Amino acid sequence: MRLPSGRKRPSLRRAAIAAFATMAAAAAAAAVVTLPANAAAPPPPAGWTQVFLDDFNGAAGSGVNTADWQYTTGTSYPGGPAGFGTGEIETMTASTSNVSLDGSGNLRITPLRDAAGNWTSGRVETRRSDFQPPAGGKLRTEARIQMPNVTGAAAKGYWPAFWMLGAPYRGNWWNWPGIGEIDIMENVQGINNEWATVHCGTSPGGPCNETSGIGGQRACAGTTCQGGFHTYAVEWDRSTAVEEMRFYLDGVNFHTVRADQVDATTWTNATNHGYFIILNVAMGGGFPDAFGGGPDAGTQPGHPMLVDYVSVLRSAGGTTPPTTPPTTPPTTPPSGNRDAYRPIEAESYDGQSGLGTETTTDTGGGRNLSAVANGDWALYKGVDFGSTPATQFYGRVASGAAGGIGGLVEVRLDSRGNPPIGSFSVAGTGGWQSWRTVPANIGPVTGTHDVYLTFTSGQGADYVNVNWFDFGH
Structure with a gap:
């Protein structure tokens, strides 16, 4: 950050990455x-x-x-x-x-x-x-x-x-x-x-x-x-x-x-x-x-x-660039934009802070969120839960974090400032590409909401990768 203004710098939030895939x-x-x-x-x-x-x-x-x-x-x-x-x-x-x-x-x-x-x-x-x-x-x-x-x-x-x-x-x-x-x-x-x-x-x-x-x-x-x-x-x-x-x-x-x-x-x-x-x-x-x-x-x-x-x-590309960002303010996400009961790829976020992505070796391929640590978050707009309440959350996660390092994967609706409706803890799974699906109970949810995944840890080191998540009844 070689910039023409004085500043304070963020504290070192991440320890050296313990391992790549x-x-x-x-x-x-x-x-x-x-x-x-x-x-x-x-x-x-x-x-x-x-x-x-x-x-x-x-x-x-x-x-x-x-x-x-x-x-x-x-x-x-x-x-x-x-x-x-x-x-x-x-x-x-x-x-x-x-x-x-x-x-x-x-x-x-x-x-x-x-x-x-x-x-x-x-x-x-x-x-x-x-x-x-x-x-x-x-x-x-x-x-x-x-x-x-x-x-x-x-x-x-x-x-x-x-x-x-x-x-x-x-x-x-x-x-x-x-x-x-x-x-x-x-x-x-x-x-x-x-x-x-x-x-x-x-x-x-x-x-x-x-x-x-x-x-x-x-x-x-x-x-x-x-x-x-x-x-x-x-x-x-x-x-x-x-x-x-x-x-x-x-x-x-x-x-x-x-x-x-x-x-x-x-x-x-x-x-x-x-x-x-x-x-x-x-x-x-x-x-x-x-x-x-x-x-x-x-x-x-x-x-x-x-x-x-x-x-x-x-x-080179076409002659007309995509609209980036939208020229009108975002509106309430339309119903059915994302299906809560089908896997939502974690890297398909609509907004995020602190996150990277990398190629995954998990079944199905694609990419996963990587180097996730305390304070990071991702936003997924317009998740449709339907009229039958969802009561379960499932996250596909992996962790190569050292012993004693772990944290929470939390679900919040419509605002990062709202209380979590559910969460699960994760620590080392045996490697950053050693995947497992972890369930968590959540409060009953219906209708269409913006979903935030937020990540909370008592340590500054990276502690989890996320490939996908979905919900169940």
Whole structure:
């Protein structure tokens, strides 16, 4: 969340993911192990066109290609908020000591500290600011990155990021967060974790919960985020019925933000223009402050973020984009929109917070909600219970949570603020793809309602995956 406004950061809500589905974990680990540090960007798959690519090939010690990139230097944009609005303390430079190619196909952004204790680092931005999906199409922005290889007390204050800002920010510097921000990868303090976030609306608070934004997070599997290269990507999709942005770590979709999670004006203001891409390593600021602060005397300078490539792909669509979000306020869901007595796929939500999805190995295939933790929720509109009262709730769940970690899956009607009509507890089932169907009694329900699944736990770690749910008499 590299944004032009001061903020507090959310507390670390998720422990490192205990395990992926066995096959997914093995594939991710294999990808990290087998790809060399200077791996070429993969070619566009069928249906996609390359619209930007930098493999960072060049002589060791040379700067970035200034036909594609521009340096942002100093401690702020001209006339913009000090410390780039985040409270970071470094001075950004164009020196090859801070920003250079390593001669092995990587960009190297290196924070340094001088004898007086002053920090310098690097921040580069694409000259282009027109990256957005076509009407009815998609845009995929991806980079292969090794975070600064430093952990513990020596990493205090490190804040590497790969992110995008809405084009209207250039030359204004004070219109954040309304013009939008897409944080594809952020990390602090050398923690084995990435954070992905969309910022929009107004600050503080507003429809996008600023200054925290609408965020998700996931740990790197196999090799840590600091110990090796991983791919970080966002797919901005205008081909779906509701426009959405899906975030990926090593090909696993762990966070999705949909247009209907906010009002139409907020989404339009954040998305009706192009974006530019930013790579940087900040030192100190609001995000590190939320995890112990820094940098301090124990912080080690000289650990670079390595970027193997940055790639932007575009998939063309039709000439008319879907209505995203609806141009009229939502109305009461029509009767029969969803049948309470047939399985409702958990990933088919109409709104959510904190949830990711992944491919499931459960019977029937498809996807499941993943990395679910305390405070997450999902909304399913227009569930028709009919005239005979439903008295049972069934959830198809799996958990690879460590011993002692568990929580509740709750059902609420029409508002997240209403009391649960029923719930069941879940702890480890033997793996994140080890599925079982768990029943729960609920108070009698008839008619058509919006159904909320809410998740409550006394721990901060992920504790459940959900594939589907339904109801019974």
